[in-house]
Amino acid sequence: MKLTNKDLIKLYGDMWLVRLFEARVQDLFASGVLPGFIHLGLGQEACMVGTCFNLEDGDIIGATHREHGVLLMRGVSANAIMAELYGKVTGTCKGKGGSMHTCGLKEGALGNNAILGPGQAIINGFAYAHKFRNNKKVAVTMFGDGASNRGEFHEGLNFASVWNLPTIYIINNNGYAISVPVSKQQKIQDLSARAAGYGIPGVSIDGNDVLTVLETTAEAVKRAREGGGPSLIEFKTYRWRGHFEGDPTPYRTNSELEDWMENRDPIKNFGKDLLEREVLTEKEMKEIIAEQQAIVDAAQKFAEESEWPPESEIYTDVYYNDEGGAQ
Amino acid sequence: MLGIIANPSSGKDIRRLVAQGTVFDNMEKVNIIQRILSVLNYAGVKEICYMQDSYQIVDRAVTYLERNFKINLRIKELEIKYRYEQNDSLLAASSLLQMGASCIVTLGGDGTNRVVAKGCGDTPLIPLSTGTNNVFPVMLEGSVAGFAAAVADIDKKHEYLKLKQKKRLNIYKNGVLVDIALIDAVITEERFIGSRALWEPETIKEIFVTVAKPDSIGMSAIAGSIYPISEDEQKGLYVWLGNNGNVETNAAIAPGLIQNIKIEGYSEIGLEQKVNIKTKTGIVALDGEREITFGKNDKVVIGLSNDGPKVVDVGGTLVAAAKEGYFKGRWR
Numbered sequence: 109m110k111l112t113n114k115d116l117i118k119l120y121g122d123m124w125l126v127r128l129f130e131a132r133v134q135d136l137f138a139s140g141v142l143p144g145f146i147h148l149g150l151g152q153e154a155c156m157v158g159t160c161f162n163l164e165d166g167d168i169i170g171a172t173h174r175e176h177g178v179l180l181m182r183g184v185s186a187n188a189i190m191a192e193l194y195g196k197v198t199g200t201c202k203g204k205g206g207s208m209h210t211c212g213l214k215e216g217a218l219g220n221n222a223i224l225g226p227g228q229a230i231i232n233g234f235a236y237a238h239k240f241r242n243n244k245k246v247a248v249t250m251f252g253d254g255a256s257n258r259g260e261f262h263e264g265l266n267f268a269s270v271w272n273l274p275t276i277y278i279i280n281n282n283g284y285a286i287s288v289p290v291s292k293q294q295k296i297q298d299l300s301a302r303a304a305g306y307g308i309p310g311v312s313i314d315g316n317d318v319l320t321v322l323e324t325t326a327e328a329v330k331r332a333r334e335g336g337g338p339s340l341i342e343f344k345t346y347r348w349r350g351h352f353e354g355d356p357t358p359y360r361t362n363s364e365l366e367d368w369m370e371n372r373d374p375i376k377n378f379g380k381d382l383l384e385r386e387v388l389t390e391k392e393m394k395e396i397i398a399e400q401q402a403i404v405d406a407a408q409k410f411a412e413e414s415e416w417p418p419e420s421e422i423y424t425d426v427y428y429n430d431e432g433g434a435q
Numbered sequence: 436m437l438g439i440i441a442n443p444s445s446g447k448d449i450r451r452l453v454a455q456g457t458v459f460d461n462m463e464k465v466n467i468i469q470r471i472l473s474v475l476n477y478a479g480v481k482e483i484c485y486m487q488d489s490y491q492i493v494d495r496a497v498t499y500l501e502r503n504f505k506i507n508l509r510i511k512e513l514e515i516k517y518r519y520e521q522n523d524s525l526l527a528a529s530s531l532l533q534m535g536a537s538c539i540v541t542l543g544g545d546g547t548n549r550v551v552a553k554g555c556g557d558t559p560l561i562p563l564s565t566g567t568n569n570v571f572p573v574m575l576e577g578s579v580a581g582f583a584a585a586v587a588d589i590d591k592k593h594e595y596l597k598l599k600q601k602k603r604l605n606i607y608k609n610g611v612l613v614d615i616a617l618i619d620a621v622i623t624e625e626r627f628i629g630s631r632a633l634w635e636p637e638t639i640k641e642i643f644v645t646v647a648k649p650d651s652i653g654m655s656a657i658a659g660s661i662y663p664i665s666e667d668e669q670k671g672l673y674v675w676l677g678n679n680g681n682v683e684t685n686a687a688i689a690p691g692l693i694q695n696i697k698i699e700g701y702s703e704i705g706l707e708q709k710v711n712i713k714t715k716t717g718i719v720a721l722d723g724e725r726e727i728t729f730g731k732n733d734k735v736v737i738g739l740s741n742d743g744p745k746v747v748d749v750g751g752t753l754v755a756a757a758k759e760g761y762f763k764g765r766w767r
Contacts, residue, residue, distance in 0.1 A: 109629070296462065297443055298461065303458065304457065311447065311451045313449065313630060319630070320449075320630040320631075322629075323630040324449050324452065324630055339452060385626060
């Protein structure tokens with residue numbers, strides 16, 4: 109696949125943006141600043157960045173509560189996401205959704221669905237709409253290894269397969285469903301094998317190599333746009349943090365975590381490649397990181413300075429109004 | 436003692452998406468191992484050592500045989516430093532060589548066997564195909580492979596055992612031998628290793644093959660479609676691609692993916708001959724996987740030799756054994 113240096117530099121910067129944003133959220137939650145429940149995607153940056161690189165205006169992607177980065181990559185502003193996490197009125201959902209339910213429909217980000225499983229059925233509604241309109245757009249659903257054991261996943265795959273929908277199913281297999289290791293969830297090792305049961309292609313790849321992620325999702329997206337139907341892709345990855353912030357992770361060893369952080373860090377490894385291929389210098393890398401850090405700093409400042417929702421907002425956006433949207 | 440190396444990752448890459456490959460599920464690999472072990476047990480093979488893997492293919496087979504067929508095997512996991520990645524196969528093969536294994540049964544594709552070949556020395560291989568582009572390994576029913584493995588283990592004097600010495604390609608970077616390939620070494624203008632597989636012919640610049648087989652898929656099929664060379668011929672083929680030549684050919688470069696390929700020229704490579712590659716920057720793909728990056732300051736040379744791994748000729752071995760009455764009478 110032909111990528112320009114500009115593309116490669118964008119991928120590098122984007123992964124840093126996701127990481128720095130998540131790291132800031134981690135700190136703010138630990139300090140008691142952020143309310144609610146936080147699940148972080150640290151370590152899984154390549155999955156989000158590589159996938160979203162292939163999406164265009166009009167495409168839609170739905171993910172889980174771990175993918176703040178997907179919203180960032182779809183163009184939802186860091187300011188609005190951070191404000192949502194703070195519960196401020198300037199947030200993506202006016203501060204009512206928090207980390208678990210941020211979204212950016214206008215930008216093609218269906219949002220974070222904290223109910224795992226149903227997202228894999230819901231996405232087909234968007235895919236069917238694309239197909240009905242014949243607009244060559246795709247619908248992507250990104251979820252975890254645990255969700256792939258839910259009934260809705262299988263119903264969704266079957267439906268997408270039978271109707272030949274432009275749906276791309278992406279499993280971020282990060283090794284654990286909350287605390288249950290993959291080996292105790294299912295008897296198969298590669299979750300892509302499930303695709304065979306629905307007559308669609310399935311691929312398992314290294315989810316910590318952003319170029320592998322990008323190349324693979326590019327092919328699935330191209331296939332879906334051209335009417336080839338759905339695909340199932342499994343990214344083998346690892347979450348650096350617990351299932352939720354505060355999870356003491358007694359179910360895994362420190363050496364396992366250290367191995368992934370030291371040897372399979374998607375940003376460090378990609379950065380090494382970029383240096384070797386003379387795409388970037390170390391100085392340029394530091395500048396890119398500083399640029400992304402500034403975006404995160406600004407987002408925090410924006411959120412801190414934003415207003416809390418007024419009391420009058422409590423009962424708005426609760427029910428759907430037949431005459432024109434939520435009320 | 437007999438060795439088993441089964442790759443849990445073979446048969447799953449991007450060629451399921453860009454071509455018409457199907458997932459080779461690991462439970463099928465477990466089943467193949469079950470059939471092999473059943474025959475080995477029946478034949479009285481006493482000692483089997485295996486490489487552990489992330490899916491525990493051999494462990495699952497052993498458990499199934501114990502539980503459902505009351506077959507109890509003395510089987511031992513190799514003591515190597517496992518990282519559950521490609522290099523495990525190299526360490527396992529080296530370990531089996533040091534332990535004097537009679538043969539190694541491998542489950543994988545060309546890529547798996549390339550890694551095993553780097554460590555197995557003269558230990559004969561029985562390579563079973565569970566990969567995507569399979570030129571080196573063979574499609575073989577597990578029980579038949581088990582019989583061949585049993586003969587290899589019991590026939591210490593090699594009265595029946597028929598072996599074939601394979602060729603290999605040696606890849607030198609700046610004067611140092613850095614890797615080998617059993618079937619093909621391909622020079623591509625891709626800049627990064629990424630998803631490893633090759634499926635876009637416009638990025639392929641030069642192809643080196645030990646065998647040029649029109650009855651295969653992948654790079655060997657491209658070479659084989661214009662100038663076939665068999666396993667037994669002591670030569671290979673070098674093909675350079677581009678729009679300036681007058682040869683066009685058509686070949687399946689992945690399962691069901693047929694491409695028109697424009698070729699500028701080709702020539703035989705003799706044993707011990709070395710060829711300087713023409714491409715200035717890119718990646719060398721070995722047996723179907725992008726592996727070695729090189730830049731404008733690197734000198735990459737590829738040579739052919741006949742010191743590849745020894746492979747058991749399963750058909751020839753079993754016929755020879757049968758003619759000598761090996762299978763007659765009561766075995767147990």
